Every structure is written in C-alpha cells, then in structure tokens.
Amino acid sequence: MAENPMSAAAAAVIDRCDIEPSLESAAAEITLPLLHFDITWLYFHPVQRLLFYDFPCSKPLFLETIVPQLKQSLSQTLNHFLPLAGNIVHPLNSGGRPFSRFTAGDSVSLTVAVCDKDFNHLTGNHARVSDEFYACVPHLPPPKHSSSDDHVVLPVLALQITLFPDHGVCLGFTNHHAIADASSIVRFIRAWASVNRFGGEIDDKSRPYYDRTAVEDPKGLDSIYWNLIKRSRAVESPPISFPLNRSRRTFILTKDDVQKLKNFAHQKRPEMNTTSFTVACALVWVCLVKAEAAEAATPVADDEPEFFCFAADCRGRLNAPLPAAYFGNCLAFVKAESKHGLLKGDGGFVIAAECTGEAIQKRVYGEKGILHGAENWPLEFGKLIGKRLFGVAGSPRFDLYDVDYGWGRPKKFESASIDGDTSMSLCKSRDFEGGLEIGLSRSEKILNAFSAIFIQELGKL
Template sequence: MAENPPAAGVLERCDIRPSANTASELTLSLLHFDITWLYFHPVQRLLFFDFPCSKAEFLETVVPKLKESLHQTLNHFLPLAGNIIHPLNSGRPFSRFEEGDSVTLTIAESDKDFDYLTGNHPRVADEFYACVPQLPPAKHTPDVVILPVLALQITLFPDRGVCLGITNHHAIGDASSIVRFIKAWASVNRSSGDSKLIDDKLLPFYERTSVEDPEGLDSIYWNLIKQSRAVESPPISFPLNKIRGTFILTKDDVQKLKHFVLERRPEMHITAFTVTCALVWVCLVKVDGAAETLADDEPEYFCFAADCRGRLTPPLPAAYFGNCLAFVKAESTHGLLKGNDGFLFAAQSVGEAIHKTVNNEKGILDGAENWPRQFGKLIGKRLFGVAGSPRFDLYDVDYGWGRPIKFESASIDADTSMSLCKSRDFEGGLEIGLSRPKEILDAFAAIFTEALGNL
C-alpha cells in the first residue's frame, strides 16, 4: 500500500513567520495535559467554502491576503510557529518558539469534484487527502527530536470553491486552542490584515504556573509515556478502504431522543451530547466488526474528553492555550447494548461516566494519576470515541468568503472515533461524521435511520 496520500497540484509551498518585532523566544512546558497526546496521531481538519473564483484571482488576491493575515495572526500564537522539543535522554518535552521559526503553508489546486466532497452522502475517504496538509518531518539530533506542530494548506477548486486544511500536533493544543487560532486568523483575513481587530476573547493565555498539579501528574505521566519510546506517530497507509458519511440530528430529533430516555429513566440527567453519543454508540456496536459473533459479556467502551479549564482549582481562563482535557470512559457490555433497550443502557453509561468524572465532588482530576494505565488497557478492545465538540462551532468561521459549507474531521480515519459538531443548516442540530468500511457504514446508516424513525 502507498504511504503517501493522493496529491493535489502544488502551486507553491512557503514558510510564514511571525513579525520580527514580536518576542524572539517563547518556551512553554508540556504539562500532564499535553504529554498525554505526545504520541497521538496528528489532528486534521478541513473547512470547505463555496467561493467561486478563478485561478488568477486566487493567486493574485486571495493567497497574498491569506499569507499576510497568517503572518499577523501568528504574532499572537507563537507556539504554533515553533516546535515541540523532545529530549531523548533526560528532561521532559517542551514547546519552543525561536526567531526564524515558521509555519508551512501549501498553496494547491484540485480538479476533484467539489460537490462530491462537500455532500453528506458516502464518499471515499482517500479523496480528501489532496486537501490535507502534512506536518513537516521531524528533525533528529543525538540528543533531541524536533517536532513541527502546525501545517496549513489552501486548495483551490477553480470557479467552485476553496478548502482550508489545518493539521496540528495534538500535544501543542486541544480543540479549544486550535479553533481559537482558526477564528483569530479568519478575523484578521476578513478585516484585511488588521490583527488589532482580533476579539480579545480569542487571544491565548500562556501562563503555565496557573495549572494545578496536586499529585505530581507531570512526572507521573512522563514516566509512563516515555516507556513506549515512540516519538513520531506512524504514517497513514493508502488506500484506506474507508467511506466517509455525515449524519444529521435536527433539534427535533435530539428532543425526541431526550424525551425517549426521560420517559423511561426520569431520574437521569440527559443532554444533547449524551443522547447523541448513546445513539451512535449503540448503532456502531450492532454493526461494527464481528458484532454477531461476540459474547454478551464482551466489554464495550465509549471514551471522550471533557474540557477542564473552568473546573480546576483555581479555574483557568477559557483562552488558556494548550491541552486541558479530562478523560471520560463509559463502559457497558455487548449484550446490553445490542438488545432492545441498548440505547437506554448506552445513555445511562455515558451519563454516569460524565457525572463520575466531570461532576466529581473531589474534583475533575480525582484519579487522574491512573488515567494513562486505564486507557492503555483499552488498546485492542471494543472502543469507540468522539473527536470534536458542539462547543466549538467551526461553521461560524468567516475568512471573508462566507461561512463554510462543510467541515470534515479527516483524522477520524486513523481511529474509531466519530466527529461531532454543530449542524450548519439546522439550528440546534448536530452533525456526526463517521469513517468506516463501506459495508459497515451502509449498515450503520440503515440502523441509524430506523432508530430515528421509531422514536
């Protein structure tokens, strides 16, 4: 199998640096929140915009403006222009920006079918990688490995639209941090390069000493993580043999799901997130892999991350830059989830997992010293998860080309997660993205539709 993704026609590849009059160096410790993601696969997001323009207009107007706005925005997001420094012999990894560091921006052109890529129907996963930027290769020295943390690509579909691709190393920041950067860049581009107009709420907060570490988690996590000796995540091999599909829950669908649960379990605290995850989980359990041959007592897991910023003592600002996530694990059995009441059991499991971790009276970090080992034990198990959150609305991003017509989380191809975001077209609705082999996605679509129809 090929190790390189399908390529677009590269028109230019350039390095964009912050202004010379910004700080010449910024070093940030990687805390336990960050170290968790050190060997995780890159996070890849794609934003498609319905923006018909010619190649000449694209190169003469759109690209120069995008470069300048990126240059201005990076002045406020220096870690994204820097690198993660991974010592091989002693010391913990850290983030460092030095004068001269930059972000790689690829300018590309594609002849692929824009309408095909931006639909909700099943689409071949490989087709999207012409728009996905690749992180530059790591640099190796005898003592350290230097890991780039951000790559960007803008791809023109002549006279039809553009796609903005963002790939980041997860250890540099979670969705909250990266989405703030995307929105700040959009704001500057829309306002013709004036970074003074960035909403103060989007500007990052870098202070690391504000983060509590009650149990010495930084050292505990690093001592566990470094034992794997992995430094770079393995490349994706093509063809992926997966199909991407998008599934929509309207506000009415969500309300029906919540009502269905509360009618039968009135004591449960139910949210849109809970019922959405429960529905997808139980549908996947019934169709994914060797579902028909599994024993009833086979464990099933559903995992996701919860933002800790406002739940620490003292709480961190919403603009804290980096990772600040707690792991949440819901657990049930195959027999319970595949049965007639599977959705109820799934909703109960997800709800209880949230209550146990997020609403823990001892604090959200209670038991965090055991999280790496707990989740290490799930490798090879029946595990599903969530990438993204409805809290981060990428459909309101506007670079001056109007709102995106489609968001795709390309990185869900690398694991068994679903993507989740606000619906673009349905107020109060949710958009679910899945990447699975064709027969599994087709079966999921059928059972998902049937489940909604039976409400």
Template sequence: MASTEPPKAVTIHERCRIAPPSDGGAKQVSLPLVFFDMVWLHFHPIQRLIFYQFPCANEHFMETVVPNIKMSLSQTLKHFLPLAGNLIYPLESGNPEFRYIPGDSVSVAIAESNEASDFHYLTGDEPRDADRFHALVPVLPRPEIDFESGFKRIPVFAVQVTLFPDTGICLGFTNHHAVGDGSSIVGFIKAWSAVSMLGAASELSAANFPLPFYDRSVVKDQSGLGNTFWSQMNVSRMESLPLNFPTNRVRATYTLHKNDIQKLRNLVQAKKPGLVHLSSFTITTAYVWTCLVKSAAGAGEEVDDNEPEYFVFAVDARRRLDPPVPAEYFGNCVAFGMVESTHGQLKVEKGFSMAVELIGEVISKRVNNKDEVLRDAGSWVSKFSELVRKRSMGVAGSPRFDLYDTEFGWGKPKKYEVVSIDGSESMSLCKSREVEGGLEIGLSLPDKKMRAFAAIFSAGLKI
C-alpha cells in the same frame, strides 16, 4: 499494494514557510508541557478540513487569495507563537517543552485540485471514499534531530490551501495534539478568521477578540502527574504510525435535528424517568455508540455478547478545575470520561437508554465534580494503551465547537471534516451548519458497516 501516500488528486503550486511578523517584537518563548499535554505526546496528528463554496479562478486565487492568506496567517501567528515553534523532545535527560525562536515558521502548501467537480462530491453527506480527502491535508514537516544539543525538534502545525477552480477553496490544518486541544486550535482558527475579516490595517486585541493565555502556573499539579506521565511516555516511545492507503473506508455525515434529540430524550425519560443528565451531548453520543454496536451484525462481525464495549470522551477541564483555568488558556486542558458495558447489553432495544444512563452518570458524578474530575488521572496513559486492543469508541470535537462561523471573505463554510478519525475508532462532533440546535456527526467506517449503521440510525429516529 498498501502505501503511506494518499492518492495524487492535487497539484502543489508552492510550498512556503510563514512566520510571525519580524517587526512584531516576538522574542524566544519556551513553554513547559503540563500533565494535560504529556498524555498526547505520541498521539496521531489531528487533521481538519474546512470547505468554502466560492467561485474563484486560478488567477484571482494566486494573485489575491493566497497573498491575503499568507499575510493574515502571519499576523495571527504573532499571538500564537507556539504554533510557529517546535516541540523540543529530549533524547536523553531533561523534559520536553514548546519553543519558539524568532525565525521559526509554519509550513504552508498552496495547491489546486485536479478535478474541480470533486468539491461537490467531497462536501456531500453521503458515504464518500475516505482516501479522497487526504490529498487536501497538510503534512507536518519531518522532525529534526540535533545530536549536539541532545533533542529532537518536532514541528507542531501545518496548513494547506487548495483551490477547486471556479468552485471553492479548502483550508486544511494538521496539528500535533500535544500543542493544544480542540478548544485551543479552534480558537486559533477563529482568530485567523477574525484577522482575515478585519483586514491588514486592523490588529487583534483583547478589545475585539479573546487572546490566548499561556501561563502554565494556573494548572496545579500537586500529585506530580507531569513527572508520572513523562516517565511513562518517555519509556514507551509509542510513535504514531502513518495511515496506510487504501484505507478501505468511507466517510459520511449524519445530522441530529433539535427535535430528533428531544424525541430521543423523551424515549429515554419514558423508560428511565429518574435520569437527570440528558444533555444533547449525552443523547447524541449514546445514540451513535449504540447504533454502531448494533451495526456489527449487519457488517458481518462476529462479536460475543460478553465482549466489553468502551466509550471514551474528553471534556474541557478549564472551568472544572479548582481553581478554574481561564477559558482562553492555550494548550491541553481536558479530562476524560470512560464508560464500559458489554456488546450484548448495548445491542438490544434498551441498550440506548442504558448508554445514556452510563454516560450521564460519569458526567454528573465524575466529570462535573471538581473533587473527582482528576481522581483517576494517574491511570489515563495505561487505560488508553489497553483500549488499543479492545472494542472502543471515542469523540473528536464538541457540541460547543462552531467552525461554520469562520469566514475568510468567501462566505460561511460549506462543510467541515475531521479527517484524522480515519485512523481511529471515533466520531467527529460539532454544531450543525444548517439546523439551529442540531448536531453534526462524522464517521469513517468500512462501507458495509457504514450501510448497516445508516439503516439503524435512520430507523431509530422513526420510532
């Protein structure tokens, strides 16, 4: 029987709220949503896990690790007040905003795995039961409706710390996408890591860490996209549905080494010598996309050759806007690229080089062109709505993101997982932990399709 509750694989020892320091002088903060934020109002929460191999007994965990985690989180939130606040969503008139009021806090769960041996299973690369990860994921508190004030108060961030006795620790993060894109949330995690390593006596400052930038006026909206998106999102009210269990999926990790990427690049250049945009991102995503398309037959899917196939990706628009937005800007600032082909075109041998050409063309002519990057922004919401019913693939993450360098005093991470891809047709993407210049790809698929994909992925690298 389907359920919205994941398997009970952990024991929750404590649920608490962590607020920024009361002596930090934090005042009420209100941030309007810009059009980049509006797109994500009804998107599913983003869920990340970072595993650390760190032999730790329960006593040390509860008496030393947990207090340090709470203290460092509080200190970090002083610079990231929107994460401790709420999304204020009007019930009738008005516009949404992020609001922090002194006393607001982040929900934190302290947990312990019922099976310490699960750590080694969960941190592997081979296909693993996707459901087993969800007990480690924090749940955002339920929204509260204030009828008197006329708005819904929606928490945007939650944390869970799970001990695998004498084996390791897992940090889990869940965030509402509207509060910040991958660059912003990764920036917060890195800041928290820095505070943990600096110690209680030290303070984050612009001198030792790039602090977040919140001024919304740097995002120019001369076309009125904010009002357009709010009208569309406020009418649709497309609340994201909770994931049902069992998901009947497995998760697996694949790594493309630097020489693998170069080998694939050489293959494309031999077939299409005129192509110039052959970045690691383009090569990697095109390869994974076409391997997935080809795996449909092995998974028993009957797909007509004329069936459209879409690939959608987000790019950091901060430096691509005119004028550019500071790199430390906290919020959403991503533009989108969309590639369309057909199943028949992508499943054949030349499908990979065609995918590289299509993705590279969108990046060079649209995404990297300041005059073009927002040209079709007004249709983003409608395009995404249509893709729900079509064969499409997306990307969660970026080759720029390196969470394998985030330390909390337990050594470098053993494994990073984006759990939220279980609820969408997306690949996760980040720098490789083990391989310099390599990229790590995470997938969540039905077991039969994962096995078909793995065979095609491996065979393609042996050419």
C-alpha cells in the same frame, strides 16, 4: 501520521512556503513546558481538520489576491500564537521533559494547491471514499534530530490552501495534539479568519493565555505522566497507508430529533439527566455496535466489554479555574462502559445514554474534583488498547461553521483524522439550528449497515 507520497491522488502543488510571525515579533521567544495535560497526547496521531468554502474563484484571483492576503493575515495572527510557529523539543536520552519552544525564524509550513476533484461531491453528506480528502490535508514536516541525537524537534502545525477552480476553497489544518487541544486550535482558526476578513489585530477575547504556573498539578502529575509516557513507544507516528478502505458519511440530528431522543430516554429512566451530547453519542454508539454485529464474520460475545471514551474540558473546572483562553491542552479522560449484548439489544440506546451520563457525572461533577484519580488515567487508557473502543473527536461547543474568512460560512467541515482511529466527529449542524452533525468513517459495509440502523432507531421515537 507521516505523509506517504505514493498514497491517495494528490492535488497539484503550486507553492510550499514557510510563514513566520510578522516583523514586530521576530525577536520574540517563548518556551512553555508540556504539562500532564499535554504529555498525554505526545504520541497521538496528528489532528486534521478541513473547512470547505463555497467560493467560486478563478485561479488568477486565487493566486494574485486570495493567497497573498491569507499569507499576510496568517503572519499577523501568528504574532499572538507563537507556539504554533514553534516546535516541541523532545529529549531522547536526558531526564528532561518535553517542552514547546518558539525562537526567531521559526515558522508554519503552508502548502498552496489546486485540485480538480468534484467539490460538490466532497462537500456532500453522502458516502465518499476517505482517500479523496487527502488531496487537501497538509502534512506536518518530519521531525528533526539534533546533531548530538539527544533530542528531536517536532513541528506542530501545517496548513494547506486548496483551490477548486470556479467552485470553492478548502483550508486544511494539521496539528500535533500535544501542542494544544481543540479549544486552542479553534481559537487560532477563528482569530486568523477575523484578521483575514477585517484586517487589523485580533480582539482581546481572542488572545491566548499562556501562564502554565496557573495550572493545577495535584500529586505531581507532570512527572508521573512523563515517566509513564516516555517508555511507551517511538516518537514518530507511522505513515498513513493507502488505500484506507474506508468511506466517510455525515449524519444529521435536527433539534427535533435531539429532543425526541431526550424524551424517549427520560420516559424510560425519569431520573436520568440527559443532554444533547449524551443522547447523540448514545445513539451513534449503539447503532455502530449493531452495525458491526450485523457484519461481523465472527460473532462478538454478549459479555464482551464495550467502551466509549471522550475528553472533557477542564479549564473552568479546576480548583483554580483557568481562563477560557488558556492555550494548550486541558482535558479530562472520561470513560463509559457497557456490555456488547446490552448495547445491541432493544434497550441499548437507553443503556448507552445512562452509562454515558453517569460517566460524565462521576468525572466532571464529582465531589472530589475533575482531576480525582488523574494519576491513573494513562494506565486506564493503556488497558483499552485492543479493546472494543469508540470515541468522539470535536464538540458542539466549537462552531467551525461560524468561521468566515471573508467568503461566507463554510459549506462543510470534515475531521479527516477520524480515519486514523475509531472516533466519530461531532459539531453543530450548519443548516439546522440546535441540530448536530456527526461524521463517521468506516468500511463501506459497516457504514451502509450503520445508516440503515440509524434511520430505524430514529423512526422508533
């Protein structure tokens, strides 16, 4: 999503600069084809993450010490993540497929800003106006068209460092989804934090793996996906329109809550294989359906389909497994489906958990492999446009609350990009071992209704 300069109140920008990988890799070049896993996300809105740190810091200390150190460590870290400093090259008229390219002189856009908003308010769990967070959200530079107009160059990463004087610091990350999924981006964030905190080089386990020839491509998916995607829509995403008329709120499930949800589902369906992910998603899905039904001006028919979609990491599940450090996208499309009337009924939670679990079992653990039917995924997803659809951004597998730049653990993680779709964010809880943290962005009315139903549903266990 492009920046709208007449949008939400912005922070005071002190500096905008471009950070290149440090000198030892200035001559390096790397070109990577976008595979079917990447092409899926070519026209998806940018992914925006915010990490808030409770780190009382004066403006002089911030500008004279913190920012220079972050710039230096970023430059060092980019040596190992060159595609993030590069661009996606998107052919417009030729038959070629998009690719990622880094060449000497490419860089990452970095904004340094100071914000006078209430740090403690923004980092709470209570309802907050979504617009307020965009003072900290970096914006990808605009695409650049070639002189011959036969291709467009798309920047893939933008960063922002925002000071809340004497209260804290926020690091903002915005990336083009086609360059990498959460596994790769979180690997970069953790590597940068490690270099900033300890200095030196990143460890071998943090180094990304770039071999695209190792990726399984049954049935020529790269060509199939490109032929479908290139006809779908324009290259540039529409700008965000403010006000968003949304609020965001954080909901916590403790380890005990999660276990009670599992026990309840198991009592109703002893044969059901429940996980923390399935029961948490089922609870939120059902509460949201009920909240929307309660606030709807026009009732939704009971037989109206309800869809719950999310992505599953394929790295270790391909016919020739990829290393966990594989850089790029490597995700499978998972879709659960039920009916509106079933989900808003008394047994809605168990039904949601069951169909979510069955969808995972079929896609992720099916006998024919995780990519079975992958040639149809773009068309399947396309059919969901305009339908009642809910999804998940993030995963409890990626613990961003463990990312320490030298200022301690983050006080709060926010997935700003859920404002642009119908997803919830999901991650490990910061304060409750074994717990989960759920972020939701909706209208104030829906959010209030959801909150009341969420509490009621947990009270039934």
